[in-house]
Amino acid sequence: MTTVNPDQNVNPGQLAESILNGGAATEADALTLLGTPDEELFGLVHAGSRLRREHFGMTIKLNYLVNLKSGMCPESCTYCSQSLGSKAEILKYSWLSTDEAMEQASMGIGGGASRVCLVASGRGPSRRDVGRVGEIVERLKDENPEVEVCACLGILKEGQAEALKEAGADAYNHNINTAESFHDNIVKTHTYEDRTNTVEHAKAAGLSPCSGLIVGLGESDEQIVEALFALKALGSESIPINFLVPFDGTPLEGQWNLTPMQCMKIVATARFVCPDREIRLAGGREIHLKSLQPMALQLANSIFLGDYLTAEGQAAADDLAMIRDNGFTILGQEDEEARTEESVGCCGAEAGCCSDSKTTAEAATHTDPVIRRRGAGTAEVANA
Numbered sequence: 001m002t003t004v005n006p007d008q009n010v011n012p013g014q015l016a017e018s019i020l021n022g023g024a025a026t027e028a029d030a031l032t033l034l035g036t037p038d039e040e041l042f043g044l045v046h047a048g049s050r051l052r053r054e055h056f057g058m059t060i061k062l063n064y065l066v067n068l069k070s071g072m073c074p075e076s077c078t079y080c081s082q083s084l085g086s087k088a089e090i091l092k093y094s095w096l097s098t099d100e101a102m103e104q105a106s107m108g109i110g111g112g113a114s115r116v117c118l119v120a121s122g123r124g125p126s127r128r129d130v131g132r133v134g135e136i137v138e139r140l141k142d143e144n145p146e147v148e149v150c151a152c153l154g155i156l157k158e159g160q161a162e163a164l165k166e167a168g169a170d171a172y173n174h175n176i177n178t179a180e181s182f183h184d185n186i187v188k189t190h191t192y193e194d195r196t197n198t199v200e201h202a203k204a205a206g207l208s209p210c211s212g213l214i215v216g217l218g219e220s221d222e223q224i225v226e227a228l229f230a231l232k233a234l235g236s237e238s239i240p241i242n243f244l245v246p247f248d249g250t251p252l253e254g255q256w257n258l259t260p261m262q263c264m265k266i267v268a269t270a271r272f273v274c275p276d277r278e279i280r281l282a283g284g285r286e287i288h289l290k291s292l293q294p295m296a297l298q299l300a301n302s303i304f305l306g307d308y309l310t311a312e313g314q315a316a317a318d319d320l321a322m323i324r325d326n327g328f329t330i331l332g333q334e335d336e337e338a339r340t341e342e343s344v345g346c347c348g349a350e351a352g353c354c355s356d357s358k359t360t361a362e363a364a365t366h367t368d369p370v371i372r373r374r375g376a377g378t379a380e381v382a383n384a
Contacts, residue, residue, distance in 0.1 A: 008032060012047035015272065020054060025272045030225045033269045038261050048268040049298040051275040056301035060323050061115065061278065061331040063150075063302060064108025067309045068133070069095045069120040077187045078251040079177075079214055079244055081310045082121045084189070087249030090310040095120070095129075101136045102143075111316050113305050114332045115148040116140060117173060121309075123190065124155035134167035141168035146332070150210055150238075155190060156198045161205035172202035173210035175240065176230060179223035186217055199234055211236040212282065215266050216244030216258040224266060228273045238302070239277050241267060243284030245311050260292045264299075271299045283308045294326045 010032040015025060025033075036044045071092030073082045081088035096104070105116045118133055125133070130153070137149050150171035151164050161172060176195050177183070183192040195211075203209045211234060213227045231239055243263060246255045263285075270279050280302035281289070289296050293314075297303075307313045323330060375382035 005031075012036070012044045012268075012272075016047040016050045019051060019272065019275050027225050027229060030228060030269050030273050031221055033272055034221045034224060034265050036265055036268075041261060041264060044268050045264065045295060045298055048271040051271050052279075052299055052301055055276045056278075058328050059301065059331040059334065060297060060328045061280075061302040062108075062111070062113040062305045062319075063115045063117055063280065064105065064111070064113035064305050065117045065119055065308060066096075066101055066104045066108070067119050067121075068101055068136075069093070069122070070310065071121060073121040073123070074189070075123055075187060076189045077177075079186060079217055079246075081245075081247040081250055083250070085251075086247070088247040088310070089249065090247070095132060098132075098136050098139060102139055105136075105140055108305060109144055109147055111305050112320065112330045112333060113147070114330075115150055115171070117150045117152055119152040119173075119309060120154070122154050124157065125153040125160060127160075129153065130160050130163050134163060134169075137164065137167040137169050150208075152210075154198075155194050156201050158201075161201045161207055165205045165207055169207060171208035171210050171238065172199075172205075173238075173240070174198045174202070175212045175214070175242070176227060176234070177214050178217055178219055179226035180230065181226060182217070182219045182223045196230075196234060199236070203235060208237050209235055210238035210240070212238070212240035212242065212280065214242040214244055214283075215263070216246075216255065216284075216288070217252065218255065218257060224269070225273075228270055232274050232277075236274075237277060238280060239270060239274060240280040240282035241270060241300070242282040243288035245284045245287065245308075247310070258288050260288065260290045263288050264292055264296060267296050267299045278302050280304070283311065286314045294322055297323070297326055297328055 005028060010029050012033065015029055019025065033044060071082045071090055074084050076085065077083045080086065081090045108116060118136060120129065133151055133153060140147065140149050148170040149168065150173050151169050152173035164172065174195055176192065178186060180192045199209050199211050211231055213231065215224060243258060244252065244255065246252045267279065279300045281296055281300045282304055285293060303319065304313065305319055306316045374380035
């Protein structure tokens with residue numbers, strides 16, 4: 001592992017300005033950003049949000065996972081609840097039918113997702129598997145031509161990326177997961193090069209490369225920086241940031257190595273290193289970012305809607321409310337939301353009919369106040 005000496009004089013605001021003027025963050029810059037004191041986090045987020053807005057405005061891209069085949073994977077990834085030797089009590093099933101996959105995908109699209117991710121556990125797909133997924137891709141694109149389809153099927157063999165592209169897939173996901181210098185600590189059944197080669201195969205076939213990382217595995221700050229710069233060099237256009245979910249029954253059970261503040265610094269650093277790439281809050285965001293999730297949207301421009309592969313996610317309605325309440329719009333729905341706000345007033349008629357400035361969407365989702373009937377002046381226990 002290469003040791004990087006942090007630049008203690010890095011100012012996030014000045015660094016953001018430099019990047020906006022054509023500069024780039026160095027590994028030393030990134031290591032310093034990761035080490036930002038907690039009391040200076042807001043300044044880091046503010047600076048990073050300038051980069052996010054420059055390239056993505058105030059939009060949030062919604063992605064939806066369809067787990068086509070769950071569990072029973074022969075690979076030994078220590079972080080994964082689906083891997084060889086995992087005793088986690090997850091759902092295990094073989095391939096969904098095309099109709100079942102379409103039904104699941106339609107739910108995500110109905111919720112506002114502009115990308116559907118078709119995922120299957122295993123080392124890599126067989127020729128038959130690629131054909132099976134290709135059928136699903138073709139139907140999805142035929143019925144929803146505006147929706148992106150990303151496949152995630154493991155390590156690809158020659159010709160498989162091309163077959164997926166021909167079926168209509170737009171992207172292929174294969175995460176590097178961690179730094180090359182840490183890779184062998186988390187899996188022995190395939191190499192780091194197996195992963196990067198698959199990303200290169202996808203790129204060569206004309207598929208948009210999607211590759212990210214998992215943090216909280218026990219890696220060092222230097223290795224997080226190493227992984228981020230590897231993803232930049234690899235040309236990953238979508239970078240999912242997963243936060244370890246240490247399922248009971250996996251080798252990493254009980255490893256809660258992250259705090260919400262650390263997670264924020266990781267997301268911010270990713271934005272500085274890859275200012276124009278899609279940064280996606282992925283698995284584990286709810287349980288690690290906790291109440292800082294809305295703040296993370298100032299840096300990330302993409303999230304998964306609903307559930308993940310083997311873990312439940314935040315309620316989709318809560319995600320949509322979080323996006324709306326923090327002033328963001330869903331990618332692909334900007335014009336629709338603008339028309340709603342301009343044409344409809346608070347009373348449901350034409351705009352200007354009353355003085356209340358709240359939109360119909362906001363009014364429709366308000367929470368009624370609850371009259372206090374506990375604590376002082378009552379016989380009920382106080383809320384404390």
